[in-house]
Amino acid sequence: MGKGDKKSRRGKIILGSYGVRRLRKKNSKPEIKKVKEILAKDIKDKKPLKEKKVLNEIPAVKEIVEISEVKEEKTVAKPKETKAVKEKTEIKTPKAAKEKKEIKEDKAEKEVKPKREKKS
Numbered sequence: 001m002g003k004g005d006k007k008s009r010r011g012k013i014i015l016g017s018y019g020v021r022r023l024r025k026k027n028s029k030p031e032i033k034k035v036k037e038i039l040a041k042d043i044k045d046k047k048p049l050k051e052k053k054v055l056n057e058i059p060a061v062k063e064i065v066e067i068s069e070v071k072e073e074k075t076v077a078k079p080k081e082t083k084a085v086k087e088k089t090e091i092k093t094p095k096a097a098k099e100k101k102e103i104k105e106d107k108a109e110k111e112v113k114p115k116r117e118k119k120s
Helices: 009-015
Strands: none
Touching: none
16 A cells, blocks of 8 residues: 555555546536537438328128027036934043052151361
8 A cells, every 4th residue: 555556546646547546637617619500501301201001991890799598407416415423322431530659758868978178
């Protein structure tokens, strides 16, 4: 990022180049352009537009609609046969409650070992 770096602003100033990092200053006053005078000789005669061809008119077609009565016979669907429901003959008896086991008395507490003393 010094004076020899082509990509930095400082390097572009030293090298005298322009780019994205160092843009050129634009003139504040735009130049006035002279308007050319239109001479009658410059205007060319325009060609007339081509005439459109007249299409033959198509005579309107009359549509004849014939309505004929159509008798439709609907077939009545036979109702489905219902299946016989089987009756439940067996009535389940509730199971006997399990006998509760006697709770054993708590075991005698284990003897607590004395803690070791630290050597000093």
